[in-house]
Amino acid sequence: MAQDIAQKSRKFDIVGTRPIRPDGIDKVTGRARFGADMNAPGMLIGRILRSPHAHAKIKKIDISKAAALPGVKAVVTRDDFPVTDGNAGLMDILTNIMAREKALYDGHAVAAVAATSASIARKALALIKVDYEVLPHVTDVDASYKPGAPLIREDLITSGVEPAPTKPSNVAARHQFGHGNVDTGFKEADVVVERSYKTEATHQGYIEPHACLASVSPDGQADLWVCTQGHYMIRNVCAQLLGMDQSRVRVTASEIGGGFGGKTTVFIEPVALALSRTANRPVKIAMTRDEVFRATGPTASSSMDVKIGAKKDGRITAADMVMRFQGGAFPGSGVEYGAMTSFACYDLENVRIVGWDVLCNRPKLAAYRAPSAPIAAFAVESAMTELAQKLGLDPIEFRLKNAAKEGTKSCYGPTFGPIGIIDCLKATKDHPHYKAPLKANQARGVACGFWFNFGGNTCVSMNVGFDGTIALAVGTPDIGGSRASMTMMAAEELGIPYDKVRCIIADTASLGHNDVTDGSRTTFSTGLATINAARDVIKKACQRAAKTWGIPEEAVVWEKGYAKPAGANAGKFEPLSLAEIAANSPNTGGPIAGHYEVNADGAGVGFASHIADVEIDKETGRTTITRYTVCQDAGKAIHPSYVEGQYQGAAAQGIGWALNEEYIYGKDGTLQNAGFLDYRIPVASDLPMIDTVILEVPNPGHPYGVRGVGETSIVPPLATIGIAISAAVGKQMTDIPISPPKILKAIKSKG
């Protein structure tokens, strides 16, 4: 593949243009079918009963009245989900989708029913009698980290600590990353900044609630229609939880109405399957918005301590950080991702990051776009700017002086290849936005961010019709336009027009396993597989041409959609198009199809740098974002409009997180704002246009140089905006979200 980077100078015909996406017309006419848009004959409606308590022992569940209600066809509880012999992670998933001995958070599923109508299902839920013994709860990460907090798991011993603790606690694990010696480093420092930060949990906030339609037959065959980022994951996990064969569960990914990481696990799907199995009828479950907020993937909330030291000339000598993340009532707060990404933008001699994974009585964390990285970047970047100010340096110059480059040993271990952080910072510095004058009560912030980008298991089939057109089957659900970019890469490689390729998301029976669409992996991994499947088609097409012409295979080359003799010695034949070769394929060996399977490696890491201007109403603490610019390295932008869209969408989510979005828990441990009214995501009138700069530092791991672009730009906004607000009010803002009451308090405290 590395030789393809010689294609850095390759002139593309289709890649880099902006064609209309193949699923577009369905989506602007209302025809596209999302999770809740599918029905089946004889279908029942499923609904889930949820715990009203943050922490409670479930002494008894009496379903008799509900089961006896006319129209109710199935009721399931923990008894219908026997313990699996799988690993601890699987057991956590099982416990999360249906509470066992205890309800672990407000909204935890306790029972489910399937009935002939939604209203009967609702009535049936009210007839289920759950005998709870309410237990003390804890929802704050610092409170839960302390000894003496109400124990969520009676047997949880902190891992990663030597010697192992003898007593259980809510701290699941300790993680450490870094290199060098920070103590020595700080001794060399002329200036040190040390500060603590907190961030509250947010929700991915996809507009489409989770929905699925399950149908299980008594012979063990099952079909599932579901909105998900990974239907193979759904299949595998459900099969394991329910004791079914993976191949007998066929999962079809519906159109997906946003996921952002939140649809990378199972919630309702095993429940719908279990209900369907009991009732022997199709069962549809669609969550309400309230359920989405209470029971599906919020992020971690955190508390962090950062210390950075530097010489007077701006060279950092040491960086040290402790992070405490809670990710709900199960291990897996993602603190290790926070730790790994924290200082990845910088080339550091001495760095140490310690992360603590803490449990709280909150819903089980699910990934959210560059999970944990925005949280870590808020603390690190805020401290970086404070340090630049103390040193009297321009914040971008200070970052450039310490920026990671090719050959830098990253804070999480690996050594970087060609990367784009310096390009991003320079583009930011050169952007007219950075030099534009500010008005009264306005201030500017700049910060950068990093995300790994994923590769992973990928399988693609490229089927050539007898007319030479292409049906491309991929297995990674399309969240933001990936069918367009796959179509473009296929057409580019084959040398045929864009509209001669149709890309579909195949069901789980039609392709080998594909990992979830996450980690910004799809354009990279599925793109790589698509290009290689196209090369497989080309190879086969050349073989058929060789056979037709009666010359050796090696004597045929492929150029812009045609097989041609390699040179004068190969013979004189008119070039054959893919359509001609395909039409003749029954005579040359049968149909043509290309395939590629890979566990893709070499996803190039991503960097971004943002500029935000804020205006503060100093009497009310209200923030208005007046201007926003994103600079990010895409490696190679396949469809620039959708790359820009990723930058803008990620920035907007980060802006919401920075200013107003947060999980608010009451004293009783219940979620106070489980709806879009009080969980305040940005609306159209909250935001300015979001300028974008696409940088292209090719990734050697991809034939066209692609890096994932979906996540990196949610990493800088918390810090970018925090830094701008801090400058406007003249006080370091350390608590996300930086909501009006906090800003007004900061202004007042300055007098």
Added chain:
Amino acid sequence: MRYEAPKSIDEAVKLLGGEKGQARILAGGTDLLVQMKSGRLEPDLVVDIKRIDGMRKISSEKGGFRIGAAVAGAELGEHAELKKTWPGVVEAARLIGSTQVQGRASMAGNLCNASPAADSVPALVAVNAMAVVVGSKGRREVPVADIPTAPGKTSLAKDEIVEAILLPAKPANTGDAYLRFIPRTEMDIAVVGAGVCLTIDGSGTCTAARVVLGAVGPRVILSDACAKALIGTKVDDAALAKLAAAASAAATPIDDKRGTKEFRTDVTGVLAKRAAKIALERAKGK
């Protein structure tokens, strides 16, 4: 649940009076359906009043306006004369919810939902609006301020309906304004609201004022102290500072998911001051 859409107000009153279980009136439905969806409310009867004559009409009455109970916010915004006369009231009603909610939500519904954070109520109380209440015992006119008695509770009898809201004729040199604070630019419930209506004389001295604070107590607060801070002044910076202090002092907010007590107290003063400035400009005919 039963759904009824009577053609006359008498029929509606009868339906409400005759219902043994829980009955609710449906005007715009933007609060009612939310409560039903959440399961907080399971009414036995819903009486849709939109098919009753006059419920969706704005008419001139006694130099002021009669606004039917089901007139939607968007319709208020399209009534040029109303907007010109009582811009503060119209702006307040227009702040309720999104464009879509504006297609349905009415001021009478906003009033009878009895939320302390209702946007139109401080503005209505500021201009001394009346509610026309119809029940089995006949028709009565009640000051708008007397309809909500506590969060979610009203002074209406079971068979009573607010049929219309009456806005008085506007005295000369009078202006009204309403402002609210929300963290976003749209789609939030008021964290603090302030409605002001004031009248000036030929010399620019304030002769009458009503200052009403929303979302900072169980009901809206009509503050005499705030009015006193303005009356007899030119509504200059000194008077506005006094008004702000009086408003903050009058506020009795709580800490909740939408704001802290401290924040609400501070912002009450700020909004009262800013609303008074706008009302003053309007009183001057600017």
Added chain:
Amino acid sequence: MSQIHVSTTVNGDAYEFLCEADEPLLDALRDRLGLTGAKEGCGTGDCGACTVTLDGRLVCSCLVLAAEADGQKIGTIEGMADGEKLHPLQQKFLEHAALQCGICTPGFLVAAKNLLERNANPTETEVRYWLAGNLCRCTGYDKIIRAVMDTAQEMRRA
């Protein structure tokens, strides 16, 4: 529970259906008439994904009872294109890449069309406030606003 008989007009076509008294119009459109273009994102009027017009006014169909639709005229995303000819807004949304996942798109299109029918020359601020009740979590609104502004300009020229 006896059901209510409703006669209504959807996108110019007459429809009749039976519904529960407490059934939202959104459910009736989706489950009884098979018009699934309107989506339920929240069920409480906060997201705008279920936006339709009711006698020409924008409403959240989750906040309207199906029974109220009797004798009224409803407009949904399914009625926006004229046969195979897309409405200019639909075309511009495609050209500007104004959708990513597409779940909010029907609501945005219905709301934007209603805006342009009332105001052929809206400012960016007017467009943003008009559409503030339509949540989009993918795009940051930038390309949506540009698509609407561009459509308005093109429709004025035509």
